[in-house]
Amino acid sequence: MHGMVGEMTRRVHSIEIDSEKCIGCVACSVVCPTEAIRVRSGLARVSHDLCIDCGGCIAACRYDAVRARMSSTSDLARFKHTVAIPSMTLYGQFGSNVDPSQVLDGLIQIGFDSTYDISWMYEMLGRATDAYLSECGGPWPKITASCPAIVRLVQIRYPDLIPHLVPLESARELAAKLHRRRLAKELGLAPDEIGFFFISPCTAIMNSIVSPVGMDRSYVDGALSISEVYGPLLKAIMSRDGKDLDAPVSARGMQWSVAGGQIGEMRNENTIAISGATDILRVFDRIESGKFQSVDLIEAHICPGGCVSGQLRIENRHAAERSIQRIVRRRDRHDRVKEERVRSLLHEHFFDLEEQIAARPVQALGGDLRTAIAMKRKRQEVLEGFPGKDCAACGAPTCEALARDVVKGEADPEDCVFVRIDRLEGGASTAGEGEDE
Numbered sequence: 001m002h003g004m005v006g007e008m009t010r011r012v013h014s015i016e017i018d019s020e021k022c023i024g025c026v027a028c029s030v031v032c033p034t035e036a037i038r039v040r041s042g043l044a045r046v047s048h049d050l051c052i053d054c055g056g057c058i059a060a061c062r063y064d065a066v067r068a069r070m071s072s073t074s075d076l077a078r079f080k081h082t083v084a085i086p087s088m089t090l091y092g093q094f095g096s097n098v099d100p101s102q103v104l105d106g107l108i109q110i111g112f113d114s115t116y117d118i119s120w121m122y123e124m125l126g127r128a129t130d131a132y133l134s135e136c137g138g139p140w141p142k143i144t145a146s147c148p149a150i151v152r153l154v155q156i157r158y159p160d161l162i163p164h165l166v167p168l169e170s171a172r173e174l175a176a177k178l179h180r181r182r183l184a185k186e187l188g189l190a191p192d193e194i195g196f197f198f199i200s201p202c203t204a205i206m207n208s209i210v211s212p213v214g215m216d217r218s219y220v221d222g223a224l225s226i227s228e229v230y231g232p233l234l235k236a237i238m239s240r241d242g243k244d245l246d247a248p249v250s251a252r253g254m255q256w257s258v259a260g261g262q263i264g265e266m267r268n269e270n271t272i273a274i275s276g277a278t279d280i281l282r283v284f285d286r287i288e289s290g291k292f293q294s295v296d297l298i299e300a301h302i303c304p305g306g307c308v309s310g311q312l313r314i315e316n317r318h319a320a321e322r323s324i325q326r327i328v329r330r331r332d333r334h335d336r337v338k339e340e341r342v343r344s345l346l347h348e349h350f351f352d353l354e355e356q357i358a359a360r361p362v363q364a365l366g367g368d369l370r371t372a373i374a375m376k377r378k379r380q381e382v383l384e385g386f387p388g389k390d391c392a393a394c395g396a397p398t399c400e401a402l403a404r405d406v407v408k409g410e411a412d413p414e415d416c417v418f419v420r421i422d423r424l425e426g427g428a429s430t431a432g433e434g435e436d437e
């Protein structure tokens with residue numbers, strides 16, 4: 001038995017709106033890549049069928065009204081032994097003079113019993129991806145599945161692209177699975193007495209733990225945001241001289257936190273990196289219509305620039321990226337993993353997801369085909385009555401989204417301010433005509 005228990009397993013999403021703080025400004029609604037947010041009666045509401053936990057709404061809200069639902073340090077008390085798994089982004093939060101060894105040491109000082117660096121696991125996965133690409137036979141291009149928000153996006157909005165996802169498990173799940181067994185034996189504990197916590201730059205990873213894809217239950221027990229541990233961790237790092245510390249962190253693996261870092265370390269050069277929701281949607285639309293077939297791999301991140309710009313980080317994205325590049329340059333970049341060994345692990349299914357990635361049902365217009373066609377026609381009629389300005393003043397991100405809501409009975413055409421003005425002006429002129437008579 002492994003993974004999260006109790007309340008954590010029932011939680012499906014890792015963002016929530018604070019109704020006390022939300023002023024209904026619609027900034028979150030217009031950035032949401034899946035049009036999951038509507039503002040009604042001055043309050044943002046999230047459709048949990050559509051949300052992919054990308055955290056874009058957290059970054060967009062200037063009123064601090066979108067909260068990340070992450071684990072907290074009090075969750076550590078549920079376990080007899082706790083292990084911190086830092087994201088590679090954490091290593092870039094303290095400037096280039098702080099070495100990853102100091103960060104790992106600091107995590108122990110702030111209360112974890114041990115740490116587990118997964119940079120080497122990223123390095124292995126890079127080689128495994130090379131081996132997979134050389135053997136899989138398409139369909140092309142393949143798309144990396146290391147960003148959980150990308151996997152959700154494909155499930156919800158691009159189900160035809162599921163066969164394009166590289167079906168290899170994430171570094172943190174592989175590490176927690178392997179290390180849990182080893183540590184339980186070493187410490188004489190039951191596997192579920194050990195708690196594995198990822199130190200995360202984003203909400204998408206928390207969601208991949210509470211609601212995993214490709215496995216029944218996560219091997220990781222929770223995720224603490226970088227912003228929560230940052231203060232105590234910085235204090236701990238600064239309080240000690242890190243001269244004697246020398247953790248064997250993989251420079252190749254560290255690069256995974258920056259867009260282009262994974263493909264930059266691969267043998268296959270027929271690859272591209274895409275990041276940021278807008279570019280991702282454009283490229284995925286094109287892949288759906290048969291483009292990009294000459295490319296072998298697309299490294300995809302929902303956050304612009306990769307994990308270094310996750311919304312729960314502290315350091316500026318560009319500064320963090322520079323720190324990581326400098327740390328990488330200082331470190332030895334020799335291959336830590338043997339290609340033949342990785343290839344045989346691939347054949348032994350060591351990297352495989354435990355379950356296939358399935359399409360996730362979304363709210364479709366109509367049940368059977370006849371109803372769906374009728375409702376699509378109705379949506380087109382409603383849409384023609386809107387100005388097409390996509391102003392979002394109605395609380396839906398686009399006129400098309402409002403038309404869809406109207407057809408589903410969730411909104412009224414007069415939620416559109418222009419339709420309302422037209423009616424009032426029409427009413428006023430009719431009233432005026434009456435007065436003249």
Ligand code: SF4
Nearest residue numbers: 022023025026028061
């Ligand atoms: S961005 Fe969204 S959550 Fe924040 S205040 Fe505006 S409507 Fe509310």
Ligand code: SF4
Nearest residue numbers: 032051052054055057
């Ligand atoms: S987390 Fe992303 S998908 Fe979910 S509501 Fe916010 S912007 Fe939309």
